[in-house]
Amino acid sequence: MATEHIEAHEESHPGPRQYVIIGIILVVITGIEVGLFYIEANAALIVWLLILSSLAKFLIVVGFFMHLKFDDRRFALLFFFPLLIMVSLVVVLMALFSTLTR
Amino acid sequence: MYFDTTVDPHRTSTGLNNRKMLMWAFLGSDVLFFGTLIATHLVYRGQSLVGHQEDIFSIPITSISTFVLLMSSLAMVLALSGIQRGNLQTMRLWIAVTAIFGAIFVGFQMFEFHEFVQEGLTPRTNLFGSTFFTMTGFHGAHVTIGVIWLWSLFFASFKWKAGTETALHVEIAGLYWHFVDIVWVVIFGIVYLVGAYGAEDRLLPPVSALGG
Numbered sequence: 001m002a003t004e005h006i007e008a009h010e011e012s013h014p015g016p017r018q019y020v021i022i023g024i025i026l027v028v029i030t031g032i033e034v035g036l037f038y039i040e041a042n043a044a045l046i047v048w049l050l051i052l053s054s055l056a057k058f059l060i061v062v063g064f065f066m067h068l069k070f071d072d073r074r075f076a077l078l079f080f081f082p083l084l085i086m087v088s089l090v091v092v093l094m095a096l097f098s099t100l101t102r
Numbered sequence: 103m104y105f106d107t108t109v110d111p112h113r114t115s116t117g118l119n120n121r122k123m124l125m126w127a128f129l130g131s132d133v134l135f136f137g138t139l140i141a142t143h144l145v146y147r148g149q150s151l152v153g154h155q156e157d158i159f160s161i162p163i164t165s166i167s168t169f170v171l172l173m174s175s176l177a178m179v180l181a182l183s184g185i186q187r188g189n190l191q192t193m194r195l196w197i198a199v200t201a202i203f204g205a206i207f208v209g210f211q212m213f214e215f216h217e218f219v220q221e222g223l224t225p226r227t228n229l230f231g232s233t234f235f236t237m238t239g240f241h242g243a244h245v246t247i248g249v250i251w252l253w254s255l256f257f258a259s260f261k262w263k264a265g266t267e268t269a270l271h272v273e274i275a276g277l278y279w280h281f282v283d284i285v286w287v288v289i290f291g292i293v294y295l296v297g298a299y300g301a302e303d304r305l306l307p308p309v310s311a312l313g314g
Binding site: 013015016019020022023026027030033034036037043046047050051053054057058061062064065066067072074075078079081082083085086087089090093094097 | 131137165273296
């Protein structure tokens with residue numbers, strides 16, 4: 001039974017091949033980010049696209065490379081609760097100092 | 103054979119490995135630490151009255167160092183995958199690759215700092231310099247500690263036998279390493295790219311890149 005559990009768990013974790021594919025996806029997103037930087041377009045749109053692409057990379061690394069997608073939910077809580085406080089802090093401070101509208 | 107690090111070899115009251123939980127708690131606190139540094143930098147953006155600001159960034163060079171750090175994260179997870187499958191040789195190879203990529207990243211950062219100082223931007227020059235060097239300096243220190251940790255794992259592994267306990271050593275170091283990577287993902291996206299997007303001469307290479 002223990003062996004079955006371990007085999008089932010092994011299948012739920014990505015293998016080396018999947019990790020390489022995830023790595024390629026991260027490189028492609030970074031390439032898109034750098035490409036966006038050199039595009040002359042609506043500044044607000046580009047800024048939002050850059051923020052979203054950073055967020056995508058962040059979630060991919062946390063979910064797959066740090067295994068939060070597969071690990072116990074309490075680890076995710078330990079990490080995402082401070083993250084929520086941090087993001088709130090950044091947004092509130094930027095609003096307070098009018099940086100969001102500069 | 104597969105060594106599952108989500109199954110704790112020692113009985114704990116939570117059913118979770120204490121060391122892994124401690125690392126996640128530390129990473130949670132480090133999120134707040136870097137959050138304050140990034141928030142301070144963003145709040146003071148555009149407030150400097152003298153000296154260089156985002157116009158000094160060399161996006162092509164920083165893109166390369168970002169690529170190197172991303173690849174180090176891939177190498178780290180391949181090292182973990184190796185030891186979880188009982189292959190110490192594979193683990194050692196990828197741990198060494200991760201540490202070398204980490205050292206290359208630190209080298210890029212030292213080069214960048216040197217160029218900025220040459221162009222007159224130091225932590226004392228303006229608000230931008232103070233917050234930028236503090237934020238990226240602490241990140242560089244984290245990477246340096248990570249590189250030392252990885253080499254210590256590399257050399258210690260010659261006395262190891264593959265198992266759940268040793269796989270945990272690598273997984274915990276990997277959590278730290280990937281965290282350092284995601285902090286850089288945020289700094290590169292928000293501070294470098296978004297910050298420099300508004301710079302009027304962003305399409306021109308910085309003076310230093312031209313050898314001037």
